[in-house]
Amino acid sequence: MSDTPPPVRTPRWTRRSDARPHEIVAAALTLFAERGFAATKLEDVARAAHISKGTVYLYFPNKESLFRAVVRQELLPNVERIEAMIAAHQGSAADMLRMIASQMLQVIDTQVAGIPKLVLAESGNFPEIARFYAEEVVGRGIRLFTRILRRGVERGEFRPIEPMHLLPTLVGPMAMMVMWRHSIGRHSDLRFDTRAVIETHIDLLLRGLRPEPGA
Amino acid sequence: MSDTPPPVRTPRWTRRSDARPHEIVAAALTLFAERGFAATKLEDVARAAHISKGTVYLYFPNKESLFRAVVRQELLPNVERIEAMIAAHQGSAADMLRMIASQMLQVIDTQVAGIPKLVLAESGNFPEIARFYAEEVVGRGIRLFTRILRRGVERGEFRPIEPMHLLPTLVGPMAMMVMWRHSIGRHSDLRFDTRAVIETHIDLLLRGLRPEPGA
Amino acid sequence: MSDTPPPVRTPRWTRRSDARPHEIVAAALTLFAERGFAATKLEDVARAAHISKGTVYLYFPNKESLFRAVVRQELLPNVERIEAMIAAHQGSAADMLRMIASQMLQVIDTQVAGIPKLVLAESGNFPEIARFYAEEVVGRGIRLFTRILRRGVERGEFRPIEPMHLLPTLVGPMAMMVMWRHSIGRHSDLRFDTRAVIETHIDLLLRGLRPEPGA
Amino acid sequence: MSDTPPPVRTPRWTRRSDARPHEIVAAALTLFAERGFAATKLEDVARAAHISKGTVYLYFPNKESLFRAVVRQELLPNVERIEAMIAAHQGSAADMLRMIASQMLQVIDTQVAGIPKLVLAESGNFPEIARFYAEEVVGRGIRLFTRILRRGVERGEFRPIEPMHLLPTLVGPMAMMVMWRHSIGRHSDLRFDTRAVIETHIDLLLRGLRPEPGA
DNA sequence: TATGAATGAGTATTCATTCAT
């Protein structure tokens, strides 16, 4: 309605400064996952993020808080995505397991897949990160799988079973593959065919969970 | 003539030449497993071994070689013990799996059980340790389980299956429990009933491996 | 509006990128020459250069490379200056010797004059510094003096003489004075009148080199 | 006179324990001369003397006192020998100089010849050693040469000359040769023909000291 | 006496953090 054109203002932030924190976190994730917290130099993080050492401190008060940001920011979106996917799903419990497995396959080679190993490695030095992970990842995972198992039992797909006893069997092999890929596997000639392994795993699971013939 | 007993002198130190190296390795294992290589101070290792900083250097030329010693010396005896046990065994393949599982249960709370996590965590910084572990632990484990699976198939206990695809499922859950216990589990309220978990795992395995009815 | 001047802040430090390396080398030279390589603490070097320990490492990767820089950087310019001076000179060989002697007199109380003693002292620990000095200082010195002697013979100032046999006599007394001044002489009451000594030396040389009357 | 044989007693000392201190000093001299005081480890000295670290401390309260012993014990006998030799001599002053020169030639490759360089190098850290050397070696050397020069003048061999101005010229070249041989010379290809150098030096000296024709 | 294991003060070096530019 006014004829005066809006004053050409320098925007309060630039694309740069907006993207920075995440670029730093991404660079840090790679290095922390590769070398661990203590062995990672902030200078290397800065270089990997194409900025200078001092700039890191404009966004994170210190190395520890950067570490926490790495774990917290990168993890939750993924957890939530899978939760949502499952919540929206209507098919069989077996299909739900297959869905999760296929998610695993998609994530296994990304940065994020380095976090579990990182959390494992640093839980002695960052107990609250360990707790955070136990609650926000493992705990939610437990609830997720418990729901799937219960659904399977209700639908007659699975025989009844105590979820807390089965969970490590359910998740362990996939977690194993993820961590192997981001640690020893990088330096050894031993190769696992991830897809085949996970398919075999799901197959074995489903056979092992089949209801007793007489029940 | 005097009744006063000779003063009980506590010598500042005593010679332990033979025992020392292992005492140091043991102390180091605890700390490395807890904090990682970089975050562990040699002074703390020394204190934990009830000796002084300098003494560590009488037995190990530097921190890295102590680290290597920790992984190499503590691991092999355990691997060999299990191998021997299986080699001597004459029963069913199922029993062999149960034996290994029970070994797991016995080891899970000892120092040694911290090593896998340690190796995982440091494989980026010590590639040759990663390779060593891949060959001497994972590789030998693969051969061991492959033998057991083959025996199971031959005896009609298991249906035929590609061992390399099954292995992570076989080992993953147990490895998971071991690492959980030595990392996140220490700082979280989440508890798994290790024995029940492993029994459930073996049970599911055996069900899942049952030969097809019609085969 | 306020009369109070802005507070005069003394910054904790200022950027000196360009000047730093030389300041450090200068400080190091003084201390190395006084105490030797091993007995000189980098912290003292830093303090002498009015910087902190860490700053030294911004410019030199370690103590040894600082040591090498001290010897190499400080020495060559002086050698080259004298060479140039002689090259430019047109007069008698005797005058050339006098010129060199007068250069000695000017340098003897500066930092640089501490280097020969330092190189002598450390040649066992730094063989390649010894070689460097042998080639770049002694070797060039030999060529320089050889040229002067030959010129003297050609001009009829000197009797013929084998330069390599005469050189220590030519240089020794001056070198002696330099090193004395930077070592024992500092802690003893014995004093030599440097100028008189060198004049006497040159005088004796010229007399001793006079052509045989009958030749 | 007595028939009872003398009791077979264990001697209060053994050859070993008597020789030890000197063996240690000799080993120490070699190493100190080669590496300097700070860079020489007592363990190396012990090894070179074929004893153990602890044994050194039975004879010397600490490293410094060993260092002082090295300089003091090894030097004085040599100085005194030369003094005595000159005192006993009756011939010309020129012969005296030749005698000293020939002594130099004999000593130059022995351990002792490393001491001057050592004293030079360490005078900053051991001022009292510097003083000791200045007095007991340089001072006595000055008196010795002064006497020789005076004698030469009295006998008409030399023209009158101020000894303190001539001394560095007299001694410098020989000192030079000694120190070169024990430092840079060890690591360079440059070789001096010691004998020829010293003969040339003496020759030049005698020519340069010849009385003026008209005097 | 002699040994060499043990000690711990002392130093080189690293790197998170600060701050002048």
Place this chain on the structure above:
DNA sequence: AATGAATGAATACTCATTCAT
């Protein structure tokens, strides 16, 4: 905002010295 020079606390490692044997 961004930089990277400067800082100094922290830590691996050394080695003179002590002392149980």
